[in-house]
Amino acid sequence: MIDSKIYGQFTTSWCPGCGNHDVLLALKEALARQGLEPHQFAMVSGIGQAAKIVHYLKCNGFNGLHGRALPPAQALKLANPELKVVVESGDGCSYGEGGNHFLAAIRRNLDITLIVHDNQIYGLTKGQSSPTTMTGHVTKNNPLGMLDQPFNPVAVAVAMRASFVARAFSGLKEHAATTIAAAMEHKGFSLVDMHSPCISFNKVNTFGWYKARCKEASHDPADWAEAMKVATVFGEEIPIGVIYREEKPSKETLLPQCGQGALYRKAVDMGKVAEHMAAYA
Amino acid sequence: MREELHLIMGGEAGQGLDTVAGLLGKAVVRSGRHLLAVQHVMSRVRGGHNNVRIRVASKPVQGPPDTFHLLAAMSLESVELHRARLADGAVILVDAGWELPAEPGLVAIPFAELASRPVFRNVALMGVIGAMIGIEAEALGELVADNFRAKGEQIVSSNLDVLAAAMGWARENAPAMPMPEAAGPSGMLTMDGNQAVVLGALAAGVRFCSFYPMSPATSIAEGLAQAAVDMGVVVEQAEDEIAAANMALGAAYGGARSIVPTSGGGFALMTEAVSLAGVMEMPVVFVVAQRPGPATGLATRTEQADLDLVLHAGHGEFHRAILAPASVADCFHLTHKAFDLAEKAQTPVFVLSDQYLASAARSVEPFDLASLPPVAGPDLSDDDPGTYHRYDWSAPVSPRRIPGHGKSLVLVDCHEHDEAGHIIEDGGIRVLMQDKRLAKIDVLRDEVIPPAYTGEEEPDLLLVGWGSSGDALREVTELLQGRGVKAACLCFTQVWPLIPETFLQRLHAAGSVVAVEGNSTAQFAGLLRKVTGFHIANSVLRYDGRALTAGYVLERLAPILEAL
Numbered sequence: 001m002i003d004s005k006i007y008g009q010f011t012t013s014w015c016p017g018c019g020n021h022d023v024l025l026a027l028k029e030a031l032a033r034q035g036l037e038p039h040q041f042a043m044v045s046g047i048g049q050a051a052k053i054v055h056y057l058k059c060n061g062f063n064g065l066h067g068r069a070l071p072p073a074q075a076l077k078l079a080n081p082e083l084k085v086v087v088e089s090g091d092g093c094s095y096g097e098g099g100n101h102f103l104a105a106i107r108r109n110l111d112i113t114l115i116v117h118d119n120q121i122y123g124l125t126k127g128q129s130s131p132t133t134m135t136g137h138v139t140k141n142n143p144l145g146m147l148d149q150p151f152n153p154v155a156v157a158v159a160m161r162a163s164f165v166a167r168a169f170s171g172l173k174e175h176a177a178t179t180i181a182a183a184m185e186h187k188g189f190s191l192v193d194m195h196s197p198c199i200s201f202n203k204v205n206t207f208g209w210y211k212a213r214c215k216e217a218s219h220d221p222a223d224w225a226e227a228m229k230v231a232t233v234f235g236e237e238i239p240i241g242v243i244y245r246e247e248k249p250s251k252e253t254l255l256p257q258c259g260q261g262a263l264y265r266k267a268v269d270m271g272k273v274a275e276h277m278a279a280y281a
Numbered sequence: 282m283r284e285e286l287h288l289i290m291g292g293e294a295g296q297g298l299d300t301v302a303g304l305l306g307k308a309v310v311r312s313g314r315h316l317l318a319v320q321h322v323m324s325r326v327r328g329g330h331n332n333v334r335i336r337v338a339s340k341p342v343q344g345p346p347d348t349f350h351l352l353a354a355m356s357l358e359s360v361e362l363h364r365a366r367l368a369d370g371a372v373i374l375v376d377a378g379w380e381l382p383a384e385p386g387l388v389a390i391p392f393a394e395l396a397s398r399p400v401f402r403n404v405a406l407m408g409v410i411g412a413m414i415g416i417e418a419e420a421l422g423e424l425v426a427d428n429f430r431a432k433g434e435q436i437v438s439s440n441l442d443v444l445a446a447a448m449g450w451a452r453e454n455a456p457a458m459p460m461p462e463a464a465g466p467s468g469m470l471t472m473d474g475n476q477a478v479v480l481g482a483l484a485a486g487v488r489f490c491s492f493y494p495m496s497p498a499t500s501i502a503e504g505l506a507q508a509a510v511d512m513g514v515v516v517e518q519a520e521d522e523i524a525a526a527n528m529a530l531g532a533a534y535g536g537a538r539s540i541v542p543t544s545g546g547g548f549a550l551m552t553e554a555v556s557l558a559g560v561m562e563m564p565v566v567f568v569v570a571q572r573p574g575p576a577t578g579l580a581t582r583t584e585q586a587d588l589d590l591v592l593h594a595g596h597g598e599f600h601r602a603i604l605a606p607a608s609v610a611d612c613f614h615l616t617h618k619a620f621d622l623a624e625k626a627q628t629p630v631f632v633l634s635d636q637y638l639a640s641a642a643r644s645v646e647p648f649d650l651a652s653l654p655p656v657a658g659p660d661l662s663d664d665d666p667g668t669y670h671r672y673d674w675s676a677p678v679s680p681r682r683i684p685g686h687g688k689s690l691v692l693v694d695c696h697e698h699d700e701a702g703h704i705i706e707d708g709g710i711r712v713l714m715q716d717k718r719l720a721k722i723d724v725l726r727d728e729v730i731p732p733a734y735t736g737e738e739e740p741d742l743l744l745v746g747w748g749s750s751g752d753a754l755r756e757v758t759e760l761l762q763g764r765g766v767k768a769a770c771l772c773f774t775q776v777w778p779l780i781p782e783t784f785l786q787r788l789h790a791a792g793s794v795v796a797v798e799g800n801s802t803a804q805f806a807g808l809l810r811k812v813t814g815f816h817i818a819n820s821v822l823r824y825d826g827r828a829l830t831a832g833y834v835l836e837r838l839a840p841i842l843e844a845l
Contacts (some may be wrong), residue, residue, distance in 0.1 A: 007658060029641050039666070039688045044531070047695070054692070055703050059691040060684030062534050064527060065557055065705075071524040073529025076684075078515045079489055079535030083685040104520035263488035264536030264659070266513040270650050273484045274658075276508055277647060280470035281311075 004032035007057040014049060016023055019170035019196030019207070026173050027088070028279040030180035044073035046098065049124045050196070052118030066076035067097025070105045070114065077110045080262035081252040092122050093129040095151050101154070106162040106189055111250040113183045113190045116153065117133065117170075119198035120205045125200035131259055137204050153193050155231040156264070158244045160226065163188030165224035165244040169214040170196040171207055175240065182242060186248040195238070213238040221245045284338065286414060286460050287346040289363050290406075292355025294325050297403030302333040303642070304424045305407055306370040308416045310471040310644040313463030317342040318642040319828065324496075324580040330358055337414075337797050338561055339464040342643070344753030347832030351413070351458055353406055353717070372456060374409060386436040388455050406551045410446025415459045418448050419551055470645050473610040474638040474749075478542070478568055478778070479504035481616030483512055485656045487566075488537035490516045490824035491528035493547055496580055498570040499638040501542035509612065518555035518769060519663035522547040526554030529565045533732030534559075534693060536659055538620050545587045546577065552594040555629055561615075561693045562672070562679070562684045562718065564623035564630075567591075571635040573826050582826030585748055585799035588808070591631050593775055602725050603777040607751030611774055618654060618728075624657035626724040627678055633776065635799065637828035641774040663687025670700040674713055677720035721777065729775055731783035736769025738760060741845050742838075743791030745817060747773040747805045749828065756831040757797075766842065767792075776805060781813045788815050795841060796820040799829055 008205040014020045031041065038058040045051035047066035054061035060083075064072050075088045094102055094116045105114065121139065122128040129139045131151040140146050157165040158267065164186040176194065183190035195214070196208045217239035219226040227244035252258040267278045290296050299320075306318045312545075317336040323329035336346040349367055353374040354360045358377060367373070375381055377389035394404040404425060425444055429437045467657050472480075475703050478501050482490075492502040499545045506516040514538070519525035522543060529539040542552065569591055573584035591603055602622050604615040611740055616632055623630040660680035666688035673679040679700075684691045692702030697714060699705045733751070736758045738745075746754045751772035761768035773779075788794055796806035796817045801824040806817040821837045823829050 036692055037688075039685065041685045055694075058690060059692075060690055061694075061702070062531065063692075063694040063696065064530070064551055066694055068527040068554070069528035071519065072534065075489060075491060075517065075528035075531035075537075075539075076535040079518065079532040079537035080683075080685055083535070100520050102523055104524065106358065139725065194513065255515060257515050258511050260513070262536060262683075262685070263513060263532075264538075266488070268484065268486040268656075269512070270484070272512060273480065274650055275648070276483060276512075277470065277480055280472045280476065281468060281647075 004028040022170035026176035029177035046089040046093035051088040070101040121202040156230040164190035288335040290353040291359030343756035405447040407449040412448040412451035477612035481613040485620035489532035491525040498542040522550035526551035556595030558629040579826040596616040605748035732773040740769035741792040744770040
């Protein structure tokens, strides 16, 4: 445990009252509880209001393209398996633009943590529907109400047997911090779908709306069939906490190349290059 | 004895032509002859018509051959498809089972007798050709045994029996067509362009390769994957090209020298990440092995039509270098150089090859690994970590530290940013940061490879080309000089940045200048005009999916030569 003040204070561009402030506090708390100093981890993000979090704490940071946070984060983990890697971005970035990367990251199962600030709306572009916007929700681009059905990231992740799947709510700060810490301490790909209300552009899924619905799940997260049932519940009740957990080796532990620390530390062995060349003789 | 021997082997996909050509080619090179083996493959796994064109010579081989002394037909279709490409007195090998009418040069091989099962026919053909061109039985047997060893001793011994029977039959029944004299250095390698890219990357210390399969680049990733555990490289097949390119940036951020092999259509998907590498100042090497477009185009053929794409890929303004290897040796050395250049300038560097260069096997002398220059690396110090700024603008290239190496925090950003890497909107900082990045052009200019000039000083005819067409241009130049034409050629192996002082006087000194390119719009000539103002009015272009050959160029130069 270290003092979370070590991560510094930065002026943000988030609205006062935005759930992202609470996610940031929960993240710092989770990092501090794990005793991680700023140089011992890296934050990777994409584009959106949530993705700016990389700029709001002292850390190694890679603020990449919209939808593309997971690919560089996974490559970073492969390039340096000793580094803790946390990905944070919004629901549009993670599930919309980056949907294919989300599926592939679950399959790859590298030891990284994805925290999605899920506000069920596009905030930075001011109020268009996102992949998790509920059916019927009237947005600027859906004056008739959203016609598409929402994406349930938790259900998809459990269906794919992601190594660690959790749902949290930024308004329950202690629970959020505990969940993030558990996700980071889990060995393997971990998802925290973090509901974090957008006070400016989502007047449906508000702080009070989530507060009234979010309740700690009580099933055994090691039981996949039970986890699937809980994962599909979203509406009048929203189960939070660890939904599914499965211990399995993460990909970087299966690659012999990754067993000797960061790849850049390994010098070129010209003798071996010569051997590979000689195979063409 | 011929100065050169040209063979063409045709058949359906799935008949094992690759194996025959690969093993025969290796045997030819091991016997001290120079080789070029060019694949012409259809985009299918079975059937269709594929062929391999092999050129064997005493001296180093230049471009692909145009006419052939020996046609080996594995399918009936091959006979008529390639008849027009045969030299006078050529020999045609066919299956006796086809019962073709006799004609001069036609040799019917009793495959049904020599190969007990169809699967052995390719080895039987190899034996017949090997005996005809004078390859030692032991040499071919060793290659066959090595090739089939993984399948078990039974398979090895069956293949060796077929090989011996076929060679015996050919010595009695087929004409001898001896290879030209063995005059090459001993110990030559048989290697294609992609294999040389792999070796160049390994020698440069590549540590990460991300890719999405696409012909003709895939074999680079596969080659690295085969060497990965031994050499400490991670090779990751991405879910799409967008992920592949962004992964390479993430690995580079983590200090790993990173490479992304792809082709035009896949590269088109990567262009946003190219721009990201520009603003993040991230060293990444892209290998773009061109094939004909637009879109899926001719998936297994060759073209040089993605110069404009690679030159302009990525929105916004930032510098890059584009290297265009002309040979297998260039593929090795320029890939090695690309890693150094990418780190020195902290910007994306491209190796622009094409299907012909990527997949044609050549005899090459082993690369001199001991004399390779060092490859630049990141800043592995950790002085004053509290004041470290990734984008320190006191110099165009800022010290690039690696996250987790020390206590320095490394922040990289896709937005315009300040020295620390934080998002900014301030116009003044933006201008300073853009100017800092653009000043890196001097780093790139210092390293530019000047074009190679071959032929007469102040020629009547100057051929200008780039990348893989270099060999054909040099061959045409020599042939024209032999006919008394004052000819020369200027071959570019780096197509960006261009430094006119290194070549413009050559263009002015020539009587007539002709651009020779494997595309339909003379893209490089257009680029030269943009940079120098020099207009190359004449061009010989090829865009039928086939590589430029001396014969193709000479035929189209005829009207220009008449006007000289």
